[in-house]
Amino acid sequence: MNAYDPDNIFAKILRGEIPCNKIYEDEHALCFHDVAPQAPVHALVVPKGAYRSFSDFATKASSAEREGFFHAVYKCAQLLQLETGGYRLLANHGADAGQEVSHFHVHICGGGKLGKLVTSL
């Protein structure tokens, strides 16, 4: 993959240059609603560090960043009240997965019965 692009849209959201519909934020992560939801509830969780994708995050983030990020994913799902009904976590890595934004992020989808996961959300 290419080097991290600081002008990707999630980097701009993290810097406050463009708005987002925020759900939760702490020192490690920002959670906000996806602008084009593909489920009744569709949120994104992005780490505050500059990581292009899952493998970048998994190999370069500190254990505190990884722990903080996954805590934020959990916290976001709780705040969205998805615990009882259930939800799906998904992270696209690279071209074959169709990753559009080159800043690592996890999708949280729920709020209703989701279809089988095959090739798309």
Ligand code: AMP
């Ligand atoms: P991915 O294909 O995994 O990279 O997913 C990128 C996601 O970012 C898509 O679901 C988009 O709808 C979403 N997205 C793009 N721009 C924005 C934005 N400005 N605010 C919120 N979500 C966005």
